Amino acid sequence: MRKINPFPALIAAFILAAVGLTVENEYYLGVAVIIMIHALNATGLNILLGYTGIISIGQAAFFGIGAYISGVLSATYGWNALLTFPVAFMGAFIIAYIIGWPVLRLHGHYLAMATLGFGMIIYILMNEMDFITGGPSGLMGIGDIEFFGLYFGLDQAYFVLMSVYFVFVLFMLELFDKSFLHYKLKFIKSSESASNSYGLDTVQTKLLVFAFVAGFTAVNGSLYAFFVHFISPVSFSLKYSIELVAMATVGGLGYITGGVIGAVILGLVPELFASAEDYEMLIYGGLLAVCVMFVPGGIAGTLSRLRKKDA
Amino acid sequence: MVRILAVMVIILSCLTAFAGEVKLGALFSETGPASYLGHPEKLTAEMLVAEINAAGGINGDKVVLVSYDTQGDEQRTINYFKRLATKDKVFAVIGPTTTGSSLAVKDLAEKFNTPLISCAASATIVTPVNKYVFKTPQSDIHAAETIFKYMKSKGMKKAAIITAQNGFGVTGRDALIEGAKVQGIEIVSDEKFGDKDKDMTSQLSKIKSASPDAVICWGVGPAPAIVAKNAKDLGINNLFMSHGVASMKFVELAGTSADGLKLPAGRLIVADRLADSDPFKPVLMQYKKDYEGKFNMPVSAFGGHAYDAFSLFKLAYEKSGADKDKFLAALAGTKNFKGTAGEFNMTETDHNGLTSDAFIMVEIRDGKFEIAQ
């Protein structure tokens, strides 16, 4: 077992604290919160794609399921925000488990298409079941997070909450990266038949990982819903699933920091190029293509190779 | 990360406001499915701002327009609205273009203390009334009423509706169903279509089998043009459209199948066909002349909504100056303003101020809008 490297989490904590202390403008704090949410989603996908070899082009669906479960429970039924998180997690976990049972037996292109199809079906349901979801015009009136007398309705407070959660998750990921599970998953990725002959229940393991990441993504969806207070199906379309694939790939598949790096870089694109917004997708597509073609391992992979060379 | 911080700091330091100017935010769907609504709105707003600044501004304050393209997307609209309110620090916002987007930012207007004058049609934007939210287009309720009254005058009693699955279509469907009850029209078939659908033949043939006297289609963008095409193929006559397609762009898309379509619309698109005695004619002709002269394209009702929104802003700001509460009071107190959509008479409880008189029925004949007989 390798030594735990706490630096990524510490660096993130430091940067977030610096941002929180110096940036007073609500707008940029909001941008930071959204980027953190993207980063968490991309990291979740990275665990599937980079570690386990599960190609999922339907992560936006789980993100949306979480957002809608929390959104509807809060807006329509007036639940306390905090209580909706476990429901969102469990809801997505169960759905992912059910859907994963047949889907994860597929491989390669078939798996990609099956998850994509699942994502599209969920997207269409969000649009069509307007009696629950509010349909294409979206769901309004989502409440705020409030617990122990702390109120997270303001962007500054939300930024703090999100930062704490984000650093915590990064630390947990580092533990995962150094755990036995990591090696088990990479073994499954490199050869499923070999893992089977070693007595690993590959399907069961993949299923649990898939469902757990779905639940995790759903929790991010809840965090998103309570931050923006308005959700509509557009945010959970295929486009977002593909953006996540791009973030994970550009950042570096199979590296724990990959999802974060990719999300920060691609997440800042629309902010830095707000006037040249037309080029947003061009940058996404271009970076993605270049990374796949010429930079295996993405940015995190390149960085770690460089570091090894120096050492 | 350091680069990002540096960029942030630079942008922040650029944000010092100058005296003697008023920042006006604009959120229009310049592109996307609703682009033929948003594009003329944007052009109109830019034209009017240039005009007013050339004339010395409002009360000496130059108007600075900060405009973003929402692409008709709710999430983008929210982001841009927040950006306008907190980063650009605008005084008020005109737009958004579409109903869905307007509803999405309705609550934010109050939260960020930023008045909003929407250019979208649905009555739900101003009911229940929000102190900060106004709108300039005629309401869908009035449009439905105008269609039903026209139908009754022709002896038609049974209508079929086919509505878009978007904010405009969904609220329009409610308005149609409500309006039909009031006017005593029977709705014999109720179908829907998606914004991006390519073929509505199945829905229309279902409608056809219910043999209605008229079919009413409620949507914006290319989809209603496909409905018109499919309806023509199926031999459905008496197709009515909503005011959401009152633009030459729609006529272009639908081509020959637009012939004979009827829709409720503001007077603007038939301005030159109005009698000279019509009290609205001078305003309409002036705007038509300015816009068509400048951009070399025909006016549409939507550019008119932006014209009205900007005019309302101007009138209220003239009275109030930079005081937001006074501005809101002045806006809610607008009386007898003759805009392109009709005569606005706002009250505390009516933040639209138009009645169904603002609509007339028009018909598309040979690729032109004519007053329907």
Next chain:
Amino acid sequence: MQFLYSGLTGGSIYALVALGYNIIYNTTGLINFAQGEFVMLGGMLIYTLFAVFGMPFIIAFPLAVVTALIVGLLFERVFINLVRVKSDINLITVTIAASILLRDFAMHIWGRDTVTVGEFMPVKSIELPGGVISNQSIMVIAVGACIAFILHLFLKRSKYGRAMRACFDDMTAAGICGINAVMVRVMSFGVAAAVGAAAGVLISPITFVTYDDGLMIGLKGFAAAILGGLGSFWGAVAGGILLGLLESFAATIMPSGYKDAIAFVVILLILFVKPAGLFGKRMAKRV
């Protein structure tokens, strides 16, 4: 009965798109996520040539198809060829990236607005038992069938077609027999792009063209290919028509918004229950 006629029109298009998937799959074992973009490209090209430049349709149509073919060849050279590690994940991601780029270039060239191509011929409705069909739809079905037939001859009889099939059976053996496998791969992308573009041209007067049309039609074409059995020529045709009919029938019995879900439910069901498709041969798992 009406659903039958409109279903056939849509189905012919899906069938052509599905054929495009098959051509590439049969030679390379790849699924090209950008296949739908070529349909959009076909529509945009015919708009430029026919509506903007005013060329006669009989010239504009082949010209649009040939242009798409060239784009298809370049597509393979730039995106597929340059991928260093040709793993499934990488190839999937690169075609996704390519589809984003194609879509975005189209947006910059032709704008975000929907464009109208106009009509290739005066539109007439023809009364049939239980419904009507426009002569535009008949053209789509007829020309679609012609293209499928020509393609069938091409794959069965021509030198290239045989080489393509040989490559699918055994890439190494085909190489030993003197077939230039790279050439075949490049050709298959070109032909697939051309077939997709032809579909785009045919459908354009009925549905108009928007820069982001490719995504949905591509996915539905894939559903059709899966339904008929990936790799099977007549399976793709049957799958396409079946999917068109299913969609159009679904719109008559349930809220029409669910219509689009049909294709994806089909993808999932077929993959779960009978991954070889309705008409496909059972394939061995490659380890």
